[in-house]
Amino acid sequence: MSLSLFLHVLSVVIWVGGMFFAYMVLRPVAASVLEPPQRLTLWAGVFDKFFPWVWASVALILLTGLHMLMVFGGMAAPHYVLAMLVLGVLMMVIFAHVFFAPYKKLKRAVAAQDWKAGGAALAQIRMLIGINLSIGLLTIAVVFLGRALA
Secondary structure, eight states, X not given: OHHHHHHHHHHHHHHHHHHHHIIIIIHHHHHHHOOHHHHHHHHHHHHXXXXXXXXXXXXXXXXXXXXXXXXXXXXXXXXXXXXXXXXXXXXXXXXXXXXXXXXXXXXXHHXXXXXXXXXXXXXXXXXXXXXHHHHHHHHHHHHHHHHHHO
């Protein structure tokens, strides 16, 4: 179980920490110093490097989470564990949508140098990452508050 917990937490740190860095640090700097062609090209490259790590994190979070859920007794697990599962799956669905819809649009727009379409795709990605980051931070709070109150 300790290996599952380690891989679970490590994967959460990679995913949520990456979103925090991208949303709170890289995004405002890129928006203030880069013109749309450079900014959109930068983001397409950043996502090309970050999203494989997210896919690996999603897989590990799901596998280790389900393993630990079974150790906790399945659906008899504490409510905060079940809340973590629901919030985590919601985050995974949002990420899959980002990957298969606006991210693909961003890549096509950058390749075609269609900066208007790229900007629209990036705006959608930014909004969804903001939502996912909020859910991720909420999930962390739920787990720690749930454990403290259990």
